[in-house]
Amino acid sequence: MAMSQTKRVLTPVENTPTEIAVSARNITKNYGAVEALKDLTLEFPRGQLTSLLGPSGCGKTTLLKIIAGLLKTTSGEVEVNGKAVTGPGPNRAFVFQDFALLPWATVLRNVAFGLELRGVARSEREARAEKYIKDVGLAGFEQSYPHELSGGMRQRVGLARALSVDAQVLLMDEPFSAVDEQTRRKFQEDLLSLVQNENKTFIFVTHSIEEAVYVSDQIAILLPRPSRVSEVIRPSGFRNKGIDNIRRDPEYLDIVDNIWASLRSYVE
Amino acid sequence: MLKRSFLLKLLSGVIIFGAWEIAGRIPVSYAFPTFIDSMIALFRLALDGTLFTAYAETLEPLIVGVAISTVLGIGLGLWIGLSKFFDWLVSPIFIVMQSAPLAALIPLLVMAYGIGLTSKVFVVCIMAMPVIVLNTAGAVRHTPESIMEMCRSFLGSRTDMLLKIIIPAASPLIFAGLRLGVSAGFIGAILAELKITPTGVGDIITFSRSIADYPTMYAAIFSIIALAVLFLNLLEMAEKLLFKGNDLGYVSD
Numbered sequence: 001m002a003m004s005q006t007k008r009v010l011t012p013v014e015n016t017p018t019e020i021a022v023s024a025r026n027i028t029k030n031y032g033a034v035e036a037l038k039d040l041t042l043e044f045p046r047g048q049l050t051s052l053l054g055p056s057g058c059g060k061t062t063l064l065k066i067i068a069g070l071l072k073t074t075s076g077e078v079e080v081n082g083k084a085v086t087g088p089g090p091n092r093a094f095v096f097q098d099f100a101l102l103p104w105a106t107v108l109r110n111v112a113f114g115l116e117l118r119g120v121a122r123s124e125r126e127a128r129a130e131k132y133i134k135d136v137g138l139a140g141f142e143q144s145y146p147h148e149l150s151g152g153m154r155q156r157v158g159l160a161r162a163l164s165v166d167a168q169v170l171l172m173d174e175p176f177s178a179v180d181e182q183t184r185r186k187f188q189e190d191l192l193s194l195v196q197n198e199n200k201t202f203i204f205v206t207h208s209i210e211e212a213v214y215v216s217d218q219i220a221i222l223l224p225r226p227s228r229v230s231e232v233i234r235p236s237g238f239r240n241k242g243i244d245n246i247r248r249d250p251e252y253l254d255i256v257d258n259i260w261a262s263l264r265s266y267v268e
Numbered sequence: 269m270l271k272r273s274f275l276l277k278l279l280s281g282v283i284i285f286g287a288w289e290i291a292g293r294i295p296v297s298y299a300f301p302t303f304i305d306s307m308i309a310l311f312r313l314a315l316d317g318t319l320f321t322a323y324a325e326t327l328e329p330l331i332v333g334v335a336i337s338t339v340l341g342i343g344l345g346l347w348i349g350l351s352k353f354f355d356w357l358v359s360p361i362f363i364v365m366q367s368a369p370l371a372a373l374i375p376l377l378v379m380a381y382g383i384g385l386t387s388k389v390f391v392v393c394i395m396a397m398p399v400i401v402l403n404t405a406g407a408v409r410h411t412p413e414s415i416m417e418m419c420r421s422f423l424g425s426r427t428d429m430l431l432k433i434i435i436p437a438a439s440p441l442i443f444a445g446l447r448l449g450v451s452a453g454f455i456g457a458i459l460a461e462l463k464i465t466p467t468g469v470g471d472i473i474t475f476s477r478s479i480a481d482y483p484t485m486y487a488a489i490f491s492i493i494a495l496a497v498l499f500l501n502l503l504e505m506a507e508k509l510l511f512k513g514n515d516l517g518y519v520s521d
Contacts, residue, residue, distance in 0.1 A: 068421050069421070070420060070421055088420055088421045088422070088423055089423070090423060092421075093421070093422070094418070094422075096414055096417070096418060097414075100412075100414040100415050100417065100418035102433075102436070104439075104511060113422065113432075114422040114423075116432075117422045117423050117424040117425075117432075118422075118423060161422075165422065
């Protein structure tokens, strides 16, 4: 019933410069009587990084898990490359806030685990995993166990696992919130070059305004009660001025201030 | 490190056996032999072969019972942990079984299954199974949510989820349950021999007590404890071999 309804309102929107990789249409998600998301519509351009930013309880992680196919919507639908999402799929990979590593498996097996679940032969998946372990800067730690690594290194394992399955869409749920400040800055810089070098669509949940403005091509501000997209911001000016200059760019500072002004009243 | 832990084990052995020896020499009771006398009796039992024929009899219901409890117990535990309905249906049986006064139930078992192997296996199973089932079920229910989500999001099937996530994550607690279950099984095996028909090690205990040969009685008790400890150590080695990451702790909690 809900499906046919959304099919009728489906009209392609062409006002964004690039192709749309993921679109969420009229998403409503209820937990019993609680409305987590209400009639939320949002589009994610291909090859760009979109942040979902908002106060806690605004449903940003819920939206991300719906896009991942881990949660079902109450009504509305998500499309990835024009196909409706019915569950987890090979075109999306998830990076978890708490890393979600297997404590009994080595770094190599953890990184290769996504490929293992897809039935890729051992020698091939380990070769691919080794490449991504090197890419995220963990060469030499292949045989280590997660508990032997620092928080930042663990998240690199989580990132390598998501990259190794070569999905077009990377879903990141507050991936840097459990690592220390300096590691987080390094991660943010690495993420920028990742967005530039890999032709992937990134959807990034964060509660940090500075982080969102620093890494995003597009920022969706979500507000709670009822949860909705209140604003979509597309920073344009400072992206090409080099990573060292972003944080003192006037546009960067203005956007950070404006977002805080609009979020302030929602923070208890 | 390894040397130090070995020394500590040796030290605790010396303290316990020393205390036993002193208590036997005082003596705290006429019926309490010294450690040395008990060991001499143990050697005598081993030399004339009585000990080994006795264990051949005792180990049969023990091994059969522990094997059934392990396979059935882990299987049922997994099922209970995975299905709310099955949990509702089956869990109470094991909770009752765990708290039931087994010695009082033995006459019932004998009435139903006679005095042979079946009754003894039952006693071992009643002792060993509940803790294995309940531990396994609890462990399955407490599989960390985020690694289960991870498995789903990377397209793991239900079989993958069970074999690659749930069982490895539950294995430390399953093995903890196995250790408790196996020790309970040893108690059950001896209990069966004392309460149903005096055979095997239970026979040595009963007979030597009736003729007031206390060193032999304690030697038999000591031997069954030693065997249980040996078995538990083997189980621990098996766990380390099967699940290399188990002693590493959880990262995501």
